[in-house]
Amino acid sequence: MENITVLVVDKLRNFIPEGWDVPKTLLKSMDYSLMAGGKRLRPLLVVAAAEALGASREAALPVACAVEMVHTYSLIHDDLPAMDDDDFRRGKPTNHKVFGEAMAILAGDGLLTHAFYSVVQASKEHDVPAANALAIIEDLSRYAGPAGMVGGQVADMEGEQGITGLNQLKYIHEHKTGDLIVFCLKAGGRIASASSEQLKALETYGRGLGLAFQIQDDILDLVGDESKLGKKTQSDVKQQKVTYPFFLGLDKSREEVDRLTHAAKKALSDGFIPYPGRLLEIADFLLRRDH
Amino acid sequence: MENITVLVVDKLRNFIPEGWDVPKTLLKSMDYSLMAGGKRLRPLLVVAAAEALGASREAALPVACAVEMVHTYSLIHDDLPAMDDDDFRRGKPTNHKVFGEAMAILAGDGLLTHAFYSVVQASKEHDVPAANALAIIEDLSRYAGPAGMVGGQVADMEGEQGITGLNQLKYIHEHKTGDLIVFCLKAGGRIASASSEQLKALETYGRGLGLAFQIQDDILDLVGDESKLGKKTQSDVKQQKVTYPFFLGLDKSREEVDRLTHAAKKALSDGFIPYPGRLLEIADFLLRRDH
Structure with missing residues (x-):
């Protein structure tokens, strides 16, 4: 998986085409957040889904970079004073604190x-x-x-004024985090010209994985190691955010992560995905992660 | 031209597809700014360019709406306290003042x-x-x-700390306003499967028109009628923004608007555009406008 991450980061380093006239500070500011690290989970999922159907890694890279740009933009805007007002992200000052x-x-x-623009390049530079x-x-x-x-971000924001139940929390997770993860899987599938059954299987896998990932985030935020997470733990508690552990307790939340992960993996074998190896690996990796 | 505007506004009124689950406040906030009026110049240009090459008005509408969404988003973000900090736009409270x-x-x-999303519908709902x-x-x-x-917005922001000359002002106008206008013309052309000569002619027309439009804005901001403009005139002077009249004087600026408008119109007759009528009309209309 490290190899893919290296390829993605290399491509992101030169994400603006040669000869384009972009103001220097703007370029620096975009680059700062793109290069601020992170798991690069979303690009990894795009590439893994494309490869699971036999497409080439290279053809998947432009879309992998695109989704990381979208993820990064959402973090920059979420961190703004008018939104979550966060000073640090992944152990570094947030974009607005620097720029x-x-x-x-x-x-x-x-x-x-x-x-x-990057998605279009999948078609122009490769045979998508x-x-x-x-x-x-x-x-x-x-x-x-x-x-x-x-929409998920809006619901989350409005939820801070008092979430009524687990269903509303599910809605927030589904849209704020889950939707973009589902996108990654379907996009990888489309790069490989997936059949509609295969797209459906990838979507089911992505939906389960996305929710498991978010519940795991809630758990780690409660019990995780600050140095590994690069942010303050228990921040959700202090901000009085309701989370999965808040509704289900820690044990039941962990069980839910297990259940969702297994269901996600099962969707792949049910869905005629010829080379599911790396997608299965990613699911297991996320299950075991501590940051 | 009124007919096209009515069609665009009608389509914008229902810009979210049926059945989509968008948080109510978010929908209201987007709708508020989309429906806040304005000349609808950009959608008009998309439709006019498509029709100038014989494409149908209907096929151009999804892209016409798309460009109005992009223009509207840029106004919402430009008005934010961290940016221009404007309380009013087109005589109404700005988005952040309301939401x-x-x-x-x-x-x-x-x-x-x-x-x-809207651009994609041009292909899905019409035969683009x-x-x-x-x-x-x-x-x-x-x-x-x-x-x-x-990039143009960044340059404009940085320019407020002291613009050095007319070339830098040209850069700002070219990117902040001009580029999206050029986009409108080329997009209209592409809807009609324009030849590369035709695209070039539309681009030249758009580039000239865009700069003329912006210089005219500078002029109106200096001498215009507040009730017609829906914003305070001389605001650029108060904010010490440098403008075309600042560098060239009022008379020379007006001459430049004339010259650019005529050159834009000429590009159409040089460029094998079969039905340029409405594009010529728009150029004349902009030349004569008082708001």
């Missing part, structure tokens, strides 16, 4: 916009058919948009 | 993301080939992105 609020807003806008690239763009705008990630 | 800063940021993000839709998306992400509109 100021205005530049952070624009860096986020720039990354989101450029993500779509135009119709497939268009379907990936439709998915990206849907899963990252008002009914997807942006 | 708060966090929601305004997310409404902008939602509109930008959804614009790409997938490859053309993909080229439109590539253009949109380029002209609205870090080397386009977002």
